[in-house]
Amino acid sequence: MDFLQLIISGLANGCVYGLIALGFVLIYKATEAVNFAQGDFMMLGAFVCIGFTNHEYMGLDFWVAVPLSILVMGVFGYLFNWGILRHMFGQSQTSIVILTIAMGFIIRFFAGFFWSHEPTSLETPFAGQDIRSGGLVLGIDEVMIVVVTAILTLLFYLFFSRSRIGLAMQAASQNQLAAYYMGIPVKRIHSLVWGLSGMVAAVAGILFASKGAIDPSTGLLGIKAFAAAAIGGFGSLPGALLGGLIIGLVEPLASRYGPPGVSQIAPYAILLLILIFRPGGIFSQTQRKKV
Amino acid sequence: MSLLEIENITLRFGGLVAVDNVSLTVNEGEVFALVGPNGAGKSTIFNLISRFYDPAEGRIRFDGNDLLARTADQVPSFGIARTFQNIELFEQATVLQNLLVGRHRHRKTGMLSNIIFSPKAYSEELRHRAAVEEVIEFLNLQPYRDKYIGGLPYGVRKVVELGRALASEPKLLLLDEPASGLSVEETQDMAFWIEDIQTQMGVSVMMVEHDMGLVSAVSNRVMALSDGKELATGTAAEVQSHPAVIEAYLGTSEISKTGTSRT
Amino acid sequence: MRFVFKTSYDADIQLFKHRAQAVWYGLLLLLVLATPLYFAAIGDAYLLGEITGVLILAIAGMGLMLLTGHTGLPSLGHATFMALGCYLNINFLGAGVPWLIAFPLSGLIAGALGTMIALPVLRLHGVYLALATLAMSMLTSDFVVMAEPWTGGIAGAAVPDINIFGVEVNRYSTPYKFYYLVLFVAILLVWFYRNLLRTPTGRSFTAVRDSEISARAMGINLTRTKAMSFFLSATAAGLAGALFGHSAGYVTNETFDLVMSITLLLMIVIGGLGFIHGAFFGAIVVGIIPVAIANGRSFLATTFDVNINVPGLESALFAFILICFILFEPMGLYGRWLKIRTYFELFPFYRKDMFKRQKSYLKTDRVQ
Numbered sequence: 034m035d036f037l038q039l040i041i042s043g044l045a046n047g048c049v050y051g052l053i054a055l056g057f058v059l060i061y062k063a064t065e066a067v068n069f070a071q072g073d074f075m076m077l078g079a080f081v082c083i084g085f086t087n088h089e090y091m092g093l094d095f096w097v098a099v100p101l102s103i104l105v106m107g108v109f110g111y112l113f114n115w116g117i118l119r120h121m122f123g124q125s126q127t128s129i130v131i132l133t134i135a136m137g138f139i140i141r142f143f144a145g146f147f148w149s150h151e152p153t154s155l156e157t158p159f160a161g162q163d164i165r166s167g168g169l170v171l172g173i174d175e176v177m178i179v180v181v182t183a184i185l186t187l188l189f190y191l192f193f194s195r196s197r198i199g200l201a202m203q204a205a206s207q208n209q210l211a212a213y214y215m216g217i218p219v220k221r222i223h224s225l226v227w228g229l230s231g232m233v234a235a236v237a238g239i240l241f242a243s244k245g246a247i248d249p250s251t252g253l254l255g256i257k258a259f260a261a262a263a264i265g266g267f268g269s270l271p272g273a274l275l276g277g278l279i280i281g282l283v284e285p286l287a288s289r290y291g292p293p294g295v296s297q298i299a300p301y302a303i304l305l306l307i308l309i310f311r312p313g314g315i316f317s318q319t320q321r322k323k324v
Numbered sequence: 325m326s327l328l329e330i331e332n333i334t335l336r337f338g339g340l341v342a343v344d345n346v347s348l349t350v351n352e353g354e355v356f357a358l359v360g361p362n363g364a365g366k367s368t369i370f371n372l373i374s375r376f377y378d379p380a381e382g383r384i385r386f387d388g389n390d391l392l393a394r395t396a397d398q399v400p401s402f403g404i405a406r407t408f409q410n411i412e413l414f415e416q417a418t419v420l421q422n423l424l425v426g427r428h429r430h431r432k433t434g435m436l437s438n439i440i441f442s443p444k445a446y447s448e449e450l451r452h453r454a455a456v457e458e459v460i461e462f463l464n465l466q467p468y469r470d471k472y473i474g475g476l477p478y479g480v481r482k483v484v485e486l487g488r489a490l491a492s493e494p495k496l497l498l499l500d501e502p503a504s505g506l507s508v509e510e511t512q513d514m515a516f517w518i519e520d521i522q523t524q525m526g527v528s529v530m531m532v533e534h535d536m537g538l539v540s541a542v543s544n545r546v547m548a549l550s551d552g553k554e555l556a557t558g559t560a561a562e563v564q565s566h567p568a569v570i571e572a573y574l575g576t577s578e579i580s581k582t583g584t585s586r587t
Numbered sequence: 588m589r590f591v592f593k594t595s596y597d598a599d600i601q602l603f604k605h606r607a608q609a610v611w612y613g614l615l616l617l618l619v620l621a622t623p624l625y626f627a628a629i630g631d632a633y634l635l636g637e638i639t640g641v642l643i644l645a646i647a648g649m650g651l652m653l654l655t656g657h658t659g660l661p662s663l664g665h666a667t668f669m670a671l672g673c674y675l676n677i678n679f680l681g682a683g684v685p686w687l688i689a690f691p692l693s694g695l696i697a698g699a700l701g702t703m704i705a706l707p708v709l710r711l712h713g714v715y716l717a718l719a720t721l722a723m724s725m726l727t728s729d730f731v732v733m734a735e736p737w738t739g740g741i742a743g744a745a746v747p748d749i750n751i752f753g754v755e756v757n758r759y760s761t762p763y764k765f766y767y768l769v770l771f772v773a774i775l776l777v778w779f780y781r782n783l784l785r786t787p788t789g790r791s792f793t794a795v796r797d798s799e800i801s802a803r804a805m806g807i808n809l810t811r812t813k814a815m816s817f818f819l820s821a822t823a824a825g826l827a828g829a830l831f832g833h834s835a836g837y838v839t840n841e842t843f844d845l846v847m848s849i850t851l852l853l854m855i856v857i858g859g860l861g862f863i864h865g866a867f868f869g870a871i872v873v874g875i876i877p878v879a880i881a882n883g884r885s886f887l888a889t890t891f892d893v894n895i896n897v898p899g900l901e902s903a904l905f906a907f908i909l910i911c912f913i914l915f916e917p918m919g920l921y922g923r924w925l926k927i928r929t930y931f932e933l934f935p936f937y938r939k940d941m942f943k944r945q946k947s948y949l950k951t952d953r954v955q
């Protein structure tokens with residue numbers, strides 16, 4: 034029973050990693066930019082929701098605050114691309130990497146400035162409630178995370194396979210130039226993708242903060258999400274989620290059964306090892322540039 | 325004597341057969357042109373020679389060496405240099421530096437002697453500069469010598485790319501659409517240069533070109549391709565009047581563009 | 588405008604383009620050589636210590652500049668190589684190896700180890716290298732703790748003094764000697780760096796940065812070239828780390844953290860990617876910002892009675908400056924300096940688009 038609880042809480046964590054990785058892969062696939070601030074987006078999303086919900090701030094109803102913060106983060110992602118990244122067309126990947134890292138610092142600063150540096154939790158209606166069945170005690174928050182992630186995955190699947198925008202995004206990600214010639218507004222699609230990944234980050238943040246406390250430096254969690262994305266091979270959305278789950282499970286298992294300290298370094302070690310030995314991820318497929 | 329021999333080479337991209345069982349030879353001292361509609365597989369053949377792609381079947385031999393046993397970065401050491409259809413220059417470097425990279429295959433000093441700038445590295449550097457200076461002279465690039473590529477007009481970039489290939493003192497020069505996007509005068513210059521490269525420098529040239537005027541003006545033999553398959557090989561006139569070639573171009577706007585606009 | 592009439596190819600190969608340039612750099616050399624005299628005169632060497640620190644940062648910055656600015660490979664883990672160099676140096680010195688051997692050896696081993704770790708990733712796209720080095724950075728502290736016998740772990744390790752043929756050099760007791768020592772290393776590395784850039788090896792680095800496809804078509808072996816650049820880069824970082832240790836006197840598992848790695852990266856971007864000068868300009872900015880913030884803070888506190896004490900302000904300000912640079916001055920401070928200089932040289936014929944880089948709509952690094 035104990036073991037099962039361990040697994041569930043690992044999965045819940047893994048869902049959050051997976052969602053961060055999802056946003057990251059979404060951007061990478063569609064725009065080739067690598068958002069090193071994705072973890073900070075997640076943290077910001079959490080704080081925005083805390084700002085709307087918690088009593089010491091605005092004290093809105095939780096169910097109003099959630100869509101509102103998702104919307105805010107969507108707009109934030111859209112504007113970030115529209116206002117900053119769009120102007121960097123033609124600059125090297127390195128500049129974009131550095132820019133998003135810098136953005137992470139700024140987000141961390143503002144989160145600390147507007148909200149607090151103390152670990153803060155989101156006040157949810159279901160905080161502290163349990164589901165008991167047999168000897169098993171599951172936090173509602175954890176169950177929620179798994180359920181929401183599953184629903185979100187389904188929505189994403191439908192979005193990309195059915196909706197016009199989703200299909201356009203896919204086309205733009207597969208061949209930007211061709212998509213551009215076919216009249217798909219590549220730049221606007223890029224902004225939309227950023228918006229979308231901002232929204233995913235908000236969901237991840239809200240889930241994370243409803244399960245435990247969050248502080249501005251939590252954004253560094255994004256690095257664990259990179260490990261998740263690496264497992265999935267960077268280009269695959271389901272791969273990213275799966276990778277998140279794997280990382281989420283490895284952590285508690287390593288801390289339970291491994292030598293001390295191992296659980297802390299496991300995600301980074303996994304990231305490094307995958308990059309070195311299986312850089313294409315678990316679902317590896319290699320491509321070449323056309324000249 | 326044949327310099328480059330390609331035998332029954334085939335390359336597929338997924339389901340698409342980009343090059344379908346093509347054989348060709350380029351003889352020493354000749355200008356060999358590849359023509360064909362867009363997507364015929366011309367650039368792909370270049371990329372196969374450059375070893376950017378691995379063919380599914382076939383052989384490529386150059387000067388008695390099996391190129392397929394080599395990697396892309398070993399190809400230039402046999403004396404093969406190339407240009408690219410979409411200009412691939414080193415943008416954040418000057419024209420001079422670009423040409424000097426073309427000398428890479430002739431370098432004789434390693435990292436260590438470079439770092440301390442040993443006398444050997446110095447004298448080698450002088451030799452590279454002298455060789456590059458000849459290319460600059462030949463292509464009239466003096467005005468752009470110390471300019472960064474990023475700020476150069478398209479036509480000049482094409483010439484710089486040709487210069488970079490020439491700087492490596494190749495035996496075989498692969499030119500992918502050397503005249504595309506060039507003005508009439510620039511195209512004429514290009515034709516003269518290609519002739520000089522062939523006759524004065526004794527370099528064999530293999531080129532892909534849509535401008536049939538240029539092709540007929542400079543090439544000894546022409547091969548027409550379509551959908552990855554060879555249609556015809558012969559002189560420019562023979563290929564242009566070949567029924568299969570006419571049919572391949574029919575319905576595309578290509579025929580008017582490639583008509584005998586120049587003599 | 589100064590016309591450079593080339594009488595021979597020598598003009599391109601020499602370190603300085605023309606006489607005047609040589610004179611200016613000569614004056615600069617005199618200035619840095621004479622700086623300690625000033626501090627000796629006022630009898631306070633505190634600021635000299637800070638300047639030495641900036642020089643050490645610049646050495647590490649040069650290492651990263653070679654990799655990122657000249658080879659186009661981002662690294663988020665150069666502090667790790669500094670840590671390697673630092674701890675190797677401490678251990679060599681502890682084992683009785685003379686500093687003159689221990690110091691370069693530490694750098695070289697740091698470079699070799701770094702290359703071994705990075706080698707598999709160097710075959711891939713630069714973004715993978717960024718991620719791998721980031722992971723490495725996150726692991727550094729843990730590894731330092733694990734290697735406690737050599738590193739002192741969390742408690743930290745004291746760095747022995749430098750001893751060159753009986754001459755003791757210590758940051759506090761002999762700040763002038765330490766300054767000259769660091770200056771010598773910095774100048775030596777600048778010279779190496781310049782040599783590299785004017786010979787085939789350096790050109791192959793920039794070729795790889797600008798177009799991997801063309802580089803290969805010119806006969807450049809990508810993996811070998813990247814590995815070479817990485818080795819030299821990590822070696823410089825290792826040397827800087829060893830000097831950093833001497834300058835700090837005491838290092839712990841938290842000394843060489845992710846923030847330091849990222850600071851190095853931000854530094855070279857602000858300074859000007861692709862220019863040796865950029866490493867120095869960036870190091871100066873990094874040296875000045877904390878001082879400026881502290882001064883600004885105390886100014887606000889004393890004059891307006893406003894107390895700003897927000898953690899992370901420094902990094903955020905730094906990041907903000909950086910974003911402004913990337914957006915408005917991608918060539919960094921050195922690029923700005925070049926523009927100003929050209930403006931005056933060409934006055935009144937300067938055109939705004941002189942330095943404009945053509946932007947391609949889709950500069951894709953991705954294979955497709």
Ligand SMILES: Nc1ncnc2c1ncn2[C@@H]1O[C@H](COP(=O)(O)OP(=O)(O)OP(=O)(O)O)[C@@H](O)[C@H]1O
Binds near residue numbers: 342360364366955
């Ligand atoms: N890396 C690649 N991946 C998938 N398909 C490719 C790749 N490179 C080329 N192709 C396809 O192979 C075919 C031949 O392309 P290629 O570039 O050789 O044509 P081309 O004859 O050079 O045409 P153009 O005159 O337009 O340059 C085209 O259908 C092209 O889409």
Ligand SMILES: [Mg+2]
Binds near residue numbers: 366367409532
């Ligand atoms: Mg082509």
